[in-house]
Amino acid sequence: MPELPEVETIVRALVNGNKETPGIVGKTILGVDIRWEGTIEEPDIDQFIRRIDGQRIEAIGRRAKYLVFTLSEDTLLVHLRMSGAMLIGPQGVDLAKHVRVAILLEDDLQLAFNNPRKFGRMWLLADPEEKFRKLGPEPLNGDLDAEKFTKKLLARSRQLKPLLLDQSFIAGLGNIYVDESLHLAKLHPLRLANSLQPEEGRELFRAVQNTLNEGIRQNGASIDWVYRGGEFQNQFRVYQQTDQPCLVCGTPISRITVGQRGTHFCPRCQLIPEED
DNA sequence: CACGAGACCTGTTCGC
């Protein structure tokens, strides 16, 4: 489920709660039920269980696609990968079909990590900075502007699609938002980054920001059975729109495979210039 | 440095 807008939406839900459940900032962890041990990346299971017990959730935030739980002693990082979700509910019931870890909180609450495909992971770290160092800049928090982005972009010879998916280049984009951004910027996914004109680079940065902000405004995208809640799927320009008319020019949307990822684009709006 | 393939997993959908 998760790219930046979906993770951001989840963070806000965990902080603010909803009609049925309260937010969980300030709650103390009273135990943890690990139902699939592979979920815990670091430290080992015994230490994880021992260390997390009794810590208070001081804050919940996001870095790239990581959920960041600042606890009284440590930082809990959660990466949802392809199919993860975080659910809050009462204890004593299964909140979903594939709960791999349930964190028990005070007030009879639990925070459940549902994760059908078992790709998602958790880390309990004294200092999360080491993991964050490998990540590129955040696209929305002011770390990056159109000029900086364009400079980085023009220094690279990779194709735009895999480059934008590379979390060490820019953090938070995934398959949906890359395809959507490239269409908005009218750039072909196979264009080489260093073939862009500076104005095209700036336009791409604006498209990335606009697409992500719109995704957040819509509470993310709901696709398949994995995640419900957001509405961004109703305004996809190209993602999963194969053979549908382009909203701009009416040409049927194409689907190709790039780096083993489905890639959607308009063959008329997103041309590759001759000598690329 | 860039790229492609394979791995990690389960579930749904599509084509025959």
Added chain:
DNA sequence: TGCGAACAGGTCTCGT
């Protein structure tokens, strides 16, 4: 209806 193939919002590792 059944069954296999293809596909899925991510990222890591390895070989070239």
